[in-house]
Amino acid sequence: MSDAHYLVGLELRGRRVVVVGAGSVAQRRLPRLIRTGARIDVIAPEATPAVEGMAGAGEIRWHRRPYAEGDLRDAWYAIACTNDPSVNEAVSAEAEHRRVFCVRADAGTQGSAVTPATGEFEGLMIGVLAGGHPLRSAAVRDGIVEALREGRAPADRPPAAERSGMGKVVLVGGGPGDPELITVAGRRLLASADVVVADRLAPRELLDELSPRVEVVDAAKIPYGRAAAQEFINATLIDRAKAGKTVVRLKGGDPYLFGRGYEEVLACAQAGVPVSVVPGVTSAFAVPALADVPMTHRGVAHEVVVVSGHVGPDDPASLVDWDALAALRGTIVLLMGVERAGQFADVLLAGGRADDTPAAVIQEGSTSRQRIVRTTLGSLADDIARAGIRPPAIIVIGPVAGLYAQRAQDVG
Numbered sequence: 001m002s003d004a005h006y007l008v009g010l011e012l013r014g015r016r017v018v019v020v021g022a023g024s025v026a027q028r029r030l031p032r033l034i035r036t037g038a039r040i041d042v043i044a045p046e047a048t049p050a051v052e053g054m055a056g057a058g059e060i061r062w063h064r065r066p067y068a069e070g071d072l073r074d075a076w077y078a079i080a081c082t083n084d085p086s087v088n089e090a091v092s093a094e095a096e097h098r099r100v101f102c103v104r105a106d107a108g109t110q111g112s113a114v115t116p117a118t119g120e121f122e123g124l125m126i127g128v129l130a131g132g133h134p135l136r137s138a139a140v141r142d143g144i145v146e147a148l149r150e151g152r153a154p155a156d157r158p159p160a161a162e163r164s165g166m167g168k169v170v171l172v173g174g175g176p177g178d179p180e181l182i183t184v185a186g187r188r189l190l191a192s193a194d195v196v197v198a199d200r201l202a203p204r205e206l207l208d209e210l211s212p213r214v215e216v217v218d219a220a221k222i223p224y225g226r227a228a229a230q231e232f233i234n235a236t237l238i239d240r241a242k243a244g245k246t247v248v249r250l251k252g253g254d255p256y257l258f259g260r261g262y263e264e265v266l267a268c269a270q271a272g273v274p275v276s277v278v279p280g281v282t283s284a285f286a287v288p289a290l291a292d293v294p295m296t297h298r299g300v301a302h303e304v305v306v307v308s309g310h311v312g313p314d315d316p317a318s319l320v321d322w323d324a325l326a327a328l329r330g331t332i333v334l335l336m337g338v339e340r341a342g343q344f345a346d347v348l349l350a351g352g353r354a355d356d357t358p359a360a361v362i363q364e365g366s367t368s369r370q371r372i373v374r375t376t377l378g379s380l381a382d383d384i385a386r387a388g389i390r391p392p393a394i395i396v397i398g399p400v401a402g403l404y405a406q407r408a409q410d411v412g
Contacts, residue, residue: 010036015077016038016041017077018043018071018079019042020080021043021044022044022046022052022062023044023047025081025105026042026081027048029079029105030059038077041060041063042062043065043067044062044082045065067082069090072100073098076100078100079115080092080103080106081105081106091104095112108134114129116129116137116141117130117137117140124148126145126148128140128144149184149191165244167241167243167246168273168274169247169264169276170278171264172186173186173259174201174252175280177283178203181281181366190209194246194247198218199252237249237267237275253282254280265277287362290366291360292403292404293400293403296330296400300400301329301398303330304331305325305328305330307334322348325348326351326353329398330398332396333396334397341361345377357376357377357397358374358397359375360375360404364393365394377397380397
């Protein structure tokens with residue numbers, strides 16, 4: 001087969017596609033085929049658990065038998081990806097006879113079609129062929145997609161001033177602080193934003209990567225208190241979106257975990273502004289993990305409770321049943337609790353938690369400024385004060401906070 005391939009997009013929705021083989025190659029190829037809406041028949045005596053799961057979910061039809069002549073009848077496209085070259089050759093021969101384009105995964109140049117390395121960005125589908133050198137095509141594909149996501153390559157997207165109609169708002173969870181821990185979708189959306197409204201706990205380094213054309217609104221420096229700040233944030237999101245702009249609301253952690261995310265969603269919805277959410281890696285779980293504190297462990301903790309500490313346990317505004325928490329045996333993750341750590345420790349101790357229950361406090365987790373204090377529930381407040389711990393910090397209470405000692409002993 002010639003290296004001068006003709007790169008083309010196939011409309012496969014509703015059309016029959018046959019995949020012969022159900023191993024690791026099929027497992028990689030099938031998800032994108034499923035997204036096309038094709039009618040997919042997989043022919044193989046055995047399948048990987050993932051492929052079997054696709055069949056169980058009704059995404060494909062799995063014919064649990066070997067390939068037989070005639071299996072490509074009425075097919076529009078075929079992939080031969082068994083571990084037997086003779087079977088792949090037979091599939092390719094039938095495809096040639098029936099004028100069905102066929103990919104041979106084991107010998108790309110011997111089929112009538114090849115699969116490009118593909119990537120996506122804002123409605124663009126990028127395909128790269130490298131004349132039978134798949135590693136090269138994948139590397140080039142990755143470079144192009146990364147450049148588009150970071151705004152280093154043009155995506156032919158007109159500036160907001162030239163666009164008409166309503167814009168949109170996307171709430172993006174930035175993760176616990178390390179810029180590498182934002183999701184791929186979150187980073188892509190940042191690169192396409194006209195306006196970024198950023199929280200204090202959002203990954204600050206990501207703002208430096210934005211194009212000079214992007215308006216950055218610092219939501220952490222708005223005066224008059226939190227309530228006024230939230231009203232200002234809501235108004236900013238709505239006004240900019242109504243001006244036809246793409247607005248990214250960049251938050252630390254996950255937008256829906258004590259991030260007031262749904263308040264902003266409701267405000268946008270009530271104003272008729274399209275709004276969506278990209279979840280983030282929540283600091284409640286990620287920061288302890290980076291401090292060698294698992295949330296659960298077999299035989300140690302079977303439940304995890306994440307609690308807001310922005311009001312004390314005796315505050316009328318508190319919605320937390322502290323007696324119920326004290327009666328649990330698992331893990332408590334306390335956010336925004338540094339200032340009132342002594343109050344929370346006292347109420348848990350009074351409710352029955354043991355004085356020597358392990359605890360860990362992680363300040364500015366995932367960043368170069370991360371600090372860890374390992375203590376017990378009874379000494380929590382004193383050790384926080386002694387170490388000078390300040391927000392943002394996460395407090396973990398429960399047996400899992402003491403597992404690091406076992407690991408240190410094993411390593412030693």
